[in-house]
Amino acid sequence: MYVRTIKRLIITIKLPICPINFKMPMKKIPLTVLLSLFVLGAFAQTSPVQIIKKCAVQAGGLLCWSATEDSSEMVYLLQQFRWNKWVNWDTLFSEMRTDTASYSVSISKYIHSGENVFRVLPFADGKPQKSSEKIIYKADSFGELLEQVMYPSKTDYVIEFKRETQYELYNKFGEIVRQGYGKSFSRKGLDGDVYYLNYDNKTTEVMWSYKVE
Numbered sequence: 001m002y003v004r005t006i007k008r009l010i011i012t013i014k015l016p017i018c019p020i021n022f023k024m025p026m027k028k029i030p031l032t033v034l035l036s037l038f039v040l041g042a043f044a045q046t047s048p049v050q051i052i053k054k055c056a057v058q059a060g061g062l063l064c065w066s067a068t069e070d071s072s073e074m075v076y077l078l079q080q081f082r083w084n085k086w087v088n089w090d091t092l093f094s095e096m097r098t099d100t101a102s103y104s105v106s107i108s109k110y111i112h113s114g115e116n117v118f119r120v121l122p123f124a125d126g127k128p129q130k131s132s133e134k135i136i137y138k139a140d141s142f143g144e145l146l147e148q149v150m151y152p153s154k155t156d157y158v159i160e161f162k163r164e165t166q167y168e169l170y171n172k173f174g175e176i177v178r179q180g181y182g183k184s185f186s187r188k189g190l191d192g193d194v195y196y197l198n199y200d201n202k203t204t205e206v207m208w209s210y211k212v213e
Helices: 002-013 031-046
Strands: 052-058 062-068 074-082 085-091 100-106 114-124 135-139 146-148 158-170 176-186 194-199 202-207
Touching: 002 074, 052 135, 062 074, 100 114, 135 146
Parallel strands: none
Antiparallel strands: 052 062, 062 100, 074 085, 074 114, 114 135, 146 158, 158 176, 158 194, 194 202
């Protein structure tokens, strides 16, 4: 009874596409073979593939990699582990080749003090594949970049850094209210409250007591 039920279930949902040509009727195929083909076929359709073969930082701050591409529509996402999370930076689209393709992207404006960790995450037809190995790039310390946070007078609207840096400003609900790359940004329009500022490789808390219109 149990075996017959499983047989009906497998025949009803159909096997995944499989290159094997069976010359015997479906009902004569052993149950263990049907189960094995179903599991292996499903795994083959969903398992991520290692597409990126080589990935390294070269002179001039270029992150370069090569990938084995087929006819799928490929997209490559540059990510950096920063502020205790993977941050998405640049997106590159494939050259639609059927062999090995090479790519490069500048990471100069994403470099922060100390150890930098990058990776490339490929997507094939919208599905994520295996990422590249983590690429470690060590930079000198830039020192303290935050010029001012609380202002008593003229620059009350602006957060300033000593040099250009990536930054994110979050409110207490975890929502990004400011984001970008530069030496400063305005807090105009933000309510007086506690905020959390990510910049360089640091996170700090800032607070304003009133809203700037």
